Amino acid sequence: MEALYLLIPLSTLAVFFALWIFFRASDSGQFDDMVGPAMRILHDDDNVVAAAPETPVDGSVDQAARVPHEQQLS
Numbered sequence: 001m002e003a004l005y006l007l008i009p010l011s012t013l014a015v016f017f018a019l020w021i022f023f024r025a026s027d028s029g030q031f032d033d034m035v036g037p038a039m040r041i042l043h044d045d046d047n048v049v050a051a052a053p054e055t056p057v058d059g060s061v062d063q064a065a066r067v068p069h070e071q072q073l074s
Contacts, residue, residue: 025031
């Protein structure tokens with residue numbers, strides 16, 4: 001029972017502190033534009049052409065590319 005004398009005021013202070021943080025964030029404009037970032041994701045330009053991997057001028061292939069995958073693991 002004595003623990004309630006400590007827990008009730010502490011929980012009340014925690015609620016008021018959380019409300020104070022929420023209202024401070026909303027007053028500073030944190031929640032002004034909730035649609036803009038979501039729309040920017042949808043309209044993201046994914047049509048960027050990836051650069052081709054560089055190959056040597058003489059046309060040789062890298063030695064690691066010739067080794068089978070099972071041999072590379074050991």
